[in-house]
Amino acid sequence: MTFSLRPTYDDPRTAELVDRLRGYLDGELADYERERGITPMGRLTRADLEPVWRRSRELGFYGIHLPKEYGGQNLTYTQLAALKEELGASGRVLSHCVLGDMGGPLRAGDILKYATRHQLDTYLLPLVRGERACCFSLTETDAGSDVRSMRTVATRDGEGYRLSGHKVFSSAGPFADFAIVVARMADTGELPDDKPRFSAFLVDLDSPGCRVEDGATPMSGEHIESDIVLDDCWVPTANLLGEEGTGMRIALGRVTTNRLLHCPSVLGATRRALDLTLTRARTRMVA
Numbered sequence: 001m002t003f004s005l006r007p008t009y010d011d012p013r014t015a016e017l018v019d020r021l022r023g024y025l026d027g028e029l030a031d032y033e034r035e036r037g038i039t040p041m042g043r044l045t046r047a048d049l050e051p052v053w054r055r056s057r058e059l060g061f062y063g064i065h066l067p068k069e070y071g072g073q074n075l076t077y078t079q080l081a082a083l084k085e086e087l088g089a090s091g092r093v094l095s096h097c098v099l100g101d102m103g104g105p106l107r108a109g110d111i112l113k114y115a116t117r118h119q120l121d122t123y124l125l126p127l128v129r130g131e132r133a134c135c136f137s138l139t140e141t142d143a144g145s146d147v148r149s150m151r152t153v154a155t156r157d158g159e160g161y162r163l164s165g166h167k168v169f170s171s172a173g174p175f176a177d178f179a180i181v182v183a184r185m186a187d188t189g190e191l192p193d194d195k196p197r198f199s200a201f202l203v204d205l206d207s208p209g210c211r212v213e214d215g216a217t218p219m220s221g222e223h224i225e226s227d228i229v230l231d232d233c234w235v236p237t238a239n240l241l242g243e244e245g246t247g248m249r250i251a252l253g254r255v256t257t258n259r260l261l262h263c264p265s266v267l268g269a270t271r272r273a274l275d276l277t278l279t280r281a282r283t284r285m286v287a
């Protein structure tokens with residue numbers, strides 16, 4: 001009896017995309033990793049990632065979910081989930097560079113819809129083209145599930161804001177040019193009956209007062225996490241995303257979409273685990 005978790009798709013468009021993606025992952029990308037000696041436990045550099053961002057963009061995968069005006073193919077969540085499952089099943093170290101999870105359009109999530117013309121031109125369109133990269137900085141040591149207890153604070157100062165705080169678990173931080181940082185507005189949420197207000201900012205990681213430090217290493221063993229340390233870091237008003245006070249809504253909207261997309265990735269990883277287990281069971285020799 002044969003048993004396979006590898007899905008087939010009735011929708012011809014999804015089937016064609018999945019087929020093309022499998023070909024790229026198992027062919028060109030596998031060769032690239034082999035030639036550069038890229039392994040799961042090694043330390044990736046931006047120089048390893050950038051050629052994959054560019055090639056994936058040429059092939060139409062990088063940012064494929066985006067609307068056509070941003071060079072995407074306006075995929076449905078079902079189609080995007082099918083592609084995410086293939087990435088998870090591939091075992092490629094750089095699979096997270098293909099659709100833009102690692103610093104690209106998928107990391108930015110749906111914040112594009114809040115961006116001003118200036119923010120699109122300076123940050124988000126270069127990101128969609130694979131020329132710039134971002135991380136997303138919401139979590140703090142004591143503010144994970146209970147994210148509203150965050151301590152990073154934004155204080156108005158002239159034509160901008162001063163940000164101070166310490167973010168952890170910013171995935172793609174080691175490769176990013178800028179962070180999407182969520183902070184509590186100063187003088188809000190300090191009294192029991194006063195609700196905190198949050199805002200989201202685009203922060204250049206080379207700004208004075210901003211440091212990118214090595215973050216925790218997750219169980220996968222990859223070095224892809226950073227701490228973002230802000231010490232009186234000045235950010236212009238032009239870098240405020242959406243309206244002041246709407247940052248938590250923007251951030252949680254992004255998180256909801258991205259967490260949904262973790263599910264097909266894990267289904268793909270499960271397929272790979274089954275395949276590896278079957279191969280091992282069929283080929284191992286008992287002494």
Ligand SMILES: Cc1cc2nc3c(=O)[nH]c(=O)nc-3n(C[C@H](O)[C@H](O)[C@H](O)COP(=O)(O)OP(=O)(O)OC[C@H]3O[C@@H](n4cnc5c(N)ncnc54)[C@H](O)[C@@H]3O)c2cc1C
Pocket residue numbers: 135136137138139141142143144145146168169170171172218
């Ligand atoms: C690999 C990885 C990548 C990440 N990338 C990013 C990123 O790019 N940007 C970013 O901002 N964050 C990122 N995070 C952080 C992630 O969003 C947080 O880990 C998550 O919000 C949970 O927070 P926590 O780890 O502090 O766990 P906690 O909030 O401390 O939760 C620990 C456990 O307690 C449970 N729990 C919590 N509250 C309750 C409750 N009230 N009742 C019952 N059970 C409860 C939780 O379900 C969980 O099982 C990443 C995390 C990981 C592991």
